[in-house]
């Protein structure tokens with residue numbers, strides 16, 4: 001009997017803005033591994049890494065396939081995976097640097113930590129290569145080989161915290177680059193029939209369909225949701241007017257806020273995702289382009305927070321903040337040309353509203369008309385009856401607040417893959433679900 005090996009095959013950075021998709025390459029690998037007769041120990045994992053990393057590919061998503069097979073097959077598996085990358089990855093593109101890692105046995109703690117760091121901060125290729133060497137993982141990098149980092153990070157993220165699923169369906173080669181023929185009304189119907197268990201199907205403000213990407217890549221559509229059953233049920237409700245080549249259900253950290261960690265303002269550095277809590281310092285302002293900026297301080301420092309147009313309700317709430325308000329802001333840190341840091345808002349929680357006090361001129365004690373200033377320190381004069389009062393002062397008046405404490409997110413169309421949508425609050429789940437059950441890919445290479 002052959003020794004049974006537990007294997008984790010990580011894959012990253014094989015696509016480019018001009019085409020390809022790491023998940024599609026994974027789907028081809030899955031087909032090959034099924035034919036080889038491996039025993040799957042989890043759904044294929046789609047791991048989104050720090051969306052603010054400077055060298056990210058489109059979605060900054062990496063893949064890990066976890067399975068058991070005879071140890072003597074591992075060389076062949078790694079060789080076939082390398083061939084597939086060489087054949088299918090967009091290697092010609094200047095920013096595509098694929099990486100492939102194969103780790104045998106249980107995942108060591110240091111690789112798990114490396115994964116958390118890749119999702120919440122920045123990692124180097126050097127760190128990844130050292131870990132691969134230390135734990136005897138096979139690693140193969142193409143060109144700069146940056147994808148090795150993402151591939152190892154995907155291996156290290158076992159999704160034992162909150163997670164979701166995505167069914168990704170792919171197009172036949174001749175359709176790639178053409179508009180995707182998915183009936184919009186069927187997406188809205190599917191959303192109504194499956195909510196809250198699926199999310200980000202379309203943008204209610206604009207009606208834009210979000211399950212279909214727009215690029216020339218092989219992805220026809222992706223349905224995101226809480227369970228394999230619901231994403232499959234939702235997929236079957238869609239009216240699709242073009243052939244589907246294949247589909248696969250991935251388990252993923254999408255929609256879980258996995259990248260966000262609490263930090264002090266003084267600790268913020270470019271490219272870090274962060275959650276900060278503090279007080280609004282100055283009244284918000286709108287800058288050219290319609291973006292709203294307000295600054296928040298927490299005692300360790302002060303940072304500008306930016307709500308970008310178009311972000312609908314979030315932008316309106318940001319514009320209504322007032323000095324003294326207590327807020328929790330989550331997002332990615334960006335460095336401006338002048339070295340100044342800005343936190344790009346992905347989520348805004350208004351915790352406490354301060355009284356908004358505005359200074360008003362006093363009313364005339366004789367006729368009630370609002371008085372006018374006669375100059376700094378010179379008192380006020382009534383424009384109606386002419387009364388002068390050299391000792392009158394401005395009075396503080398509490399203005400109504402037109403916002404409420406609560407949680408505000410950008411509209412679905414401008415949310416990150418990792419951002420937890422409002423619909424998911426209360427639906428969080430924990431712990432790996434074990435081997436895939438039922439139908440999780442189509443066509444199954446052994447059950448055609």
Ligand SMILES: [Zn+2]
Pocket residue numbers: 364365366367368369382383384385386387
């Ligand atoms: Zn008067």
